[in-house]
Amino acid sequence: xxxxxxxxxxxxxxxxxxxxxxxxxxxxxMAWVLVLSFxxxxxxxxxxxxxxxxxxxxxxxxxxxxxxxxFRWFVxxxxxxAGQTAGVLVLxxxxxxxxxxxxxxxxxxxxxxxxFGLAVPEQAVIIPRHQIFSTLDLHNTYIGLMLPGMSLPFxxxxxxxxxxAIPPEIDEAALLDxxxxxxxxxxxxxxxxxxAQATLGIFTFLFAWNDxxxxxxxxxxxxxxxxxxxxASSQVNFAQTEGLGFLAAQAVFAALPVLIVxxxxxKHVVTxxxxxxxx
Amino acid sequence: xxxxHRQSRLSNALFAAPYLVVFIALLVVPLIWGIYLSLxxxxxxxxxxxxxxxxxxxxxxxxxxxxxxxxxxxxxxxTVPILVGIGLFLGLALNARTGGAAFMRGxxxxxxxxxxxxxxxxxxxxxxxxxxxxxxAFQAMGWQPIGFxxxxxxxxxxxGVATVWWCIGLPMILILAALQQIPGDLYEAAALDxxxxxxxxxxxxxPQIRGTLILVATIQIVMQFQLFGQAxxxxxxxxxxxxxxxxxxxxxxxxxNWDVGQGAAASELLxxxxxxxxxxxxxxxxxxxxx
Numbered sequence: 001x002x003x004x005x006x007x008x009x010x011x012x013x014x015x016x017x018x019x020x021x022x023x024x025x026x027x028x029x030m031a032w033v034l035v036l037s038f039x040x041x042x043x044x045x046x047x048x049x050x051x052x053x054x055x056x057x058x059x060x061x062x063x064x065x066x067x068x069x070x071f072r073w074f075v076x077x078x079x080x081x082a083g084q085t086a087g088v089l090v091l092x093x094x095x096x097x098x099x100x101x102x103x104x105x106x107x108x109x110x111x112x113x114x115x116f117g118l119a120v121p122e123q124a125v126i127i128p129r130h131q132i133f134s135t136l137d138l139h140n141t142y143i144g145l146m147l148p149g150m151s152l153p154f155x156x157x158x159x160x161x162x163x164x165a166i167p168p169e170i171d172e173a174a175l176l177d178x179x180x181x182x183x184x185x186x187x188x189x190x191x192x193x194x195x196a197q198a199t200l201g202i203f204t205f206l207f208a209w210n211d212x213x214x215x216x217x218x219x220x221x222x223x224x225x226x227x228x229x230x231x232a233s234s235q236v237n238f239a240q241t242e243g244l245g246f247l248a249a250q251a252v253f254a255a256l257p258v259l260i261v262x263x264x265x266x267k268h269v270v271t272x273x274x275x276x277x278x279x
Numbered sequence: 280x281x282x283x284h285r286q287s288r289l290s291n292a293l294f295a296a297p298y299l300v301v302f303i304a305l306l307v308v309p310l311i312w313g314i315y316l317s318l319x320x321x322x323x324x325x326x327x328x329x330x331x332x333x334x335x336x337x338x339x340x341x342x343x344x345x346x347x348x349x350x351x352x353x354x355x356x357x358t359v360p361i362l363v364g365i366g367l368f369l370g371l372a373l374n375a376r377t378g379g380a381a382f383m384r385g386x387x388x389x390x391x392x393x394x395x396x397x398x399x400x401x402x403x404x405x406x407x408x409x410x411x412x413x414x415x416a417f418q419a420m421g422w423q424p425i426g427f428x429x430x431x432x433x434x435x436x437x438x439g440v441a442t443v444w445w446c447i448g449l450p451m452i453l454i455l456a457a458l459q460q461i462p463g464d465l466y467e468a469a470a471l472d473x474x475x476x477x478x479x480x481x482x483x484x485x486p487q488i489r490g491t492l493i494l495v496a497t498i499q500i501v502m503q504f505q506l507f508g509q510a511x512x513x514x515x516x517x518x519x520x521x522x523x524x525x526x527x528x529x530x531x532x533x534x535x536n537w538d539v540g541q542g543a544a545a546s547e548l549l550x551x552x553x554x555x556x557x558x559x560x561x562x563x564x565x566x567x568x569x570x
Contacts, residue, residue: 023387029444103286110295121505123550235403247400273448
């Protein structure tokens with residue numbers, strides 16, 4: 001009982017309504033871009049006041065369909081996001097089993113070293129990574145875009161916690177039957193981690209979809225841009241762009257997939273970001 | 280200690296091996312290689328020999344580097360307390376099991392899932408002179424419009440506004456999670472003592488979430504020191520470098536001027552500053568009275 005009741009304690013209605021009022025600041029910029037994306041480009045070029053008066057149109061969105069660049073970047077982002085997510089799930093599950101459930105010489109020391117990896121900022125490794133990938137000729141490839149994200153220790157950390165949390169009785173019987181480690185992992189434990197897989201998978205996909213610095217330097221070929229980089233390249237010459245309405249439509253188009261994923265899987269996203277830090 | 284069937288075996292390590300290979304190849308090796316690079320004369324195409332501390336000396340004698348250090352420090356010192364403060368406010372305000380509170384949590388976290396390019400695009404539509412939302416609002420009020428992204432002082436401020444808007448979700452969620460862990464009997468005891476709301480907050484709530492507040496601050500310090508995309512896309516460090524952060528300095532050196540050795544040296548310096556700042560903050564805040 002006491003685990004759930006505190007939620008209401010010390011809670012103030014006044015604070016809540018202040019938070020509601022302040023949320024206008026969260027909404028307003030998004031709403032502004034949304035309205036711009038539906039406003040006629042021609043009218044916008046004479047002044048963005050047109051967003052309040054119209055005329056409104058869907059043309060900015062149909063232009064995206066006609067613009068192969070944006071569509072191709074979208075597909076690239078899907079491929080990179082899916083590939084990186086699959087890689088992280090496989091590597092983290094195997095490693096989580098080894099760190100959280102099995103005994104082997106050096107396990108503790110190596111786990112601590114992996115955890116230290118959480119503290120390494122991207123800029124400390126990105127220049128050497130760029131050189132390594134140049135040597136291996138992996139720039140402007142999907143594999144090259146997916147790989148660096150698979151080295152991040154966050155997934156291993158999360159899966160180790162989940163494997164550890166499974167009660168020991170679950171695999172005890174199988175161990176006594178002398179089932180192989182692999183069989184226990186695959187048949188007994190892995191199915192139990194499916195909710196954790198979903199959490200880590202959604203989190204990784206969002207992370208990959210939004211990644212900026214690595215694709216910025218690795219994908220230099222316009223056809224290999226991810227959507228994030230493509231949108232960045234469109235906004236470089238903001239003033240001389242094809243039209244503010246078109247640019248706004250691109251922003252909405254790129255934001256929609258992540259917002260939809262977030263709205264559907266909100267619980268998983270929140271578990272992922274708080275599960276790693278707060279137990 | 281372990282039952283016989285939970286014995287330690289080297290073959291068990293095979294399950295960790297695939298990850299460890301990637302970890303070593305793409306994190307450990309680059310980390311060490313980066314230190315090595317910082318001591319080399321190097322460009323993107325190769326190494327031209329050991330130069331000792333030359334790269335570091337060049338970075339430390341570069342006025343632009345020090346300008347980026349000042350910008351970054353100012354940015355961290357201003358944004359981190361704001362992020363922790365607003366996060367705490369939102370945590371307290373939205374810690375209720377009502378649909379309204381859940382919806383508001385969703386709203387405040389929604390910006391966090393957007394990519395930096397979307398966030399900066401949105402805020403450029405707000406800040407651009409003449410056409411931006413703020414510009415229109417200023418005109419409507421009859422005020423003199425401000426070139427937010429192109430005026431010294433305002434440009435870093437604008438980057439900060441976009442950053443707080445983008446990053447507020449994580450502090451809120453972490454603080455909410457901590458608030459929900461506080462045992463209810465503590466509040467019941469406070470109520471029995473007729474403690475005021477403020478007293479309950481300072482004597483019960485704050486001490487209970489102290490650890491999380493420290494953690495949130497540490498995470499934000501580490502993150503905000505790495506400010507890059509927002510500054511690059513919104514102001515490109517301008518005007519006159521007044522909004523150029525350290526990571527943008529590193530990016531320029533390594534990937535625009537092809538001076539890999541200098542970029543690597545600046546990276547190591549930033550890594551060092553982040554470590555010192557995070558540990559210093561932790562050391563300062565985790566001393567003092569504990570309950």
